[in-house]
Amino acid sequence: MKAIVVHKFGGPEELKLEEIPTPKPAAGQVLVRIHGAGVNPYDTYMRAGTYAVKPPLPYTPGSDGAGVIEAVGDRVKKVKPGDRVYTAKTLTGAYAEYALALEEQVHSLPQKISFGQGAGVWVPYGTAYHALYHSAKAHAGETVLVHGASGGVGSAAVQMGRAIGLTVLGTAGTQKGLDLAKREGAHAVFDHSKAGYQEDILKATGGRGVDIILEMLANVNLAADLKLLATNGRVIIIGNRGEITINPRDLMLRRASARGFTLWGITPSEESEIHAGLIAGLENGSLRPVVGKEMPLAEAARAHKEILEPGAAGKIVLIP
Ligand code: NAP
Numbered sequence: 001m002k003a004i005v006v007h008k009f010g011g012p013e014e015l016k017l018e019e020i021p022t023p024k025p026a027a028g029q030v031l032v033r034i035h036g037a038g039v040n041p042y043d044t045y046m047r048a049g050t051y052a053v054k055p056p057l058p059y060t061p062g063s064d065g066a067g068v069i070e071a072v073g074d075r076v077k078k079v080k081p082g083d084r085v086y087t088a089k090t091l092t093g094a095y096a097e098y099a100l101a102l103e104e105q106v107h108s109l110p111q112k113i114s115f116g117q118g119a120g121v122w123v124p125y126g127t128a129y130h131a132l133y134h135s136a137k138a139h140a141g142e143t144v145l146v147h148g149a150s151g152g153v154g155s156a157a158v159q160m161g162r163a164i165g166l167t168v169l170g171t172a173g174t175q176k177g178l179d180l181a182k183r184e185g186a187h188a189v190f191d192h193s194k195a196g197y198q199e200d201i202l203k204a205t206g207g208r209g210v211d212i213i214l215e216m217l218a219n220v221n222l223a224a225d226l227k228l229l230a231t232n233g234r235v236i237i238i239g240n241r242g243e244i245t246i247n248p249r250d251l252m253l254r255r256a257s258a259r260g261f262t263l264w265g266i267t268p269s270e271e272s273e274i275h276a277g278l279i280a281g282l283e284n285g286s287l288r289p290v291v292g293k294e295m296p297l298a299e300a301a302r303a304h305k306e307i308l309e310p311g312a313a314g315k316i317v318l319i320p
Pocket residue numbers: 040041042123124127147148149150151152153154171172173174177192216217220221237238239240261262263264307308309310311312313314315
């Protein structure tokens with residue numbers, strides 16, 4: 001099969017398209033014919049060797065794939081050949097024509113969701129779900145600022161926030177991104193590349209502030225975020241690429257909190273709740289993954305460059 005293989009940590013040019021043996025499922029494992037592989041920012045940190053988790057080399061990147069079960073090993077009960085699935089992690093990597101996964105790493109992909117969309121389910125929607133439900137403990141009627149609403153996690157959070165009765169404010173840095181956030185359900189949108197946009201956000205809440213901020217770039221925004229919070233507000237740190245100085249008094253004055261998480265650290269019971277919630281939302285149409293761009297697998301290096309550039313507009317998906 002064709003697969004992207006990384007032999008040493010480094011730049012995007014380390015993503016090599018190679019012919020490697022198709023794996024065979026052992027007991028408890030399944031083989032998925034991958035029709036779409038989602039590109040996530042952490043894939044680039046892992047390839048660069050700067051991520052907390054360093055896979056043994058050589059490795060094939062990708063936790064998020066969607067496709068059809070090709071074969072199953074002994075004792076597999078949950079799925080059978082021909083079933084449509086999305087993956088939440090794999091054993092051999094989703095940037096490939098086939099990926100081996102544990103039975104519990106594959107989940108039913110509703111018929112109305114395309115494979116391209118299915119490739120954008122796990123990390124973006126799992127993160128948005130964990131942020132809103134487990135971390136922020138959002139309640140209908142609250143206001144959420146999705147700070148970075150044009151990308152994979154942000155567009156998922158906008159749809160989810162809207163579906164559960166939140167007032168959703170979203171930010172993006174381009175007109176295309178602003179349009180996307182609005183289209184996916186944001187009540188109001190703001191351009192985070194324009195000076196003074198935080199004042200417009202505060203004005204939009206009548207000066208009260210927002211209850212929840214889902215933050216995609218904490219090293220740039222956290223200090224200003226704390227001043228946008230209502231009493232008992234919570235900033236949930238999802239994305240961060242460096243250090244920042246904050247004034248803790250901004251938290252004290254508002255009885256506010258800032259907390260972070262990584263999706264890799266969630267508990268098995270949180271994970272099963274997440275999949276149940278996501279599958280229900282995909283089935284009932286409230287969750288509709290936005291595919292911004294599809295590229296052939298061979299262009300994985302270009303995908304890794306583009307995912308880190310400004311101007312996000314949904315997911316980048318590789319097609320093996
Ligand atoms: P993505 O699809 O590349 O989107 C990036 C988002 O960040 C876009 O909406 C982008 O907006 C926005 N952004 C850029 N500059 C910003 C600024 N100054 N203020 C606010 N937002 C800004 O990435 P993603 O998959 O959504 O992931 C977002 C971040 O969360 C990444 O850093 C990723 O590593 C992290 N993440 C963490 C977890 C976790 O477990 N904690 C899980 C998933 C993702 P424009 O392009 O429109 O400017």
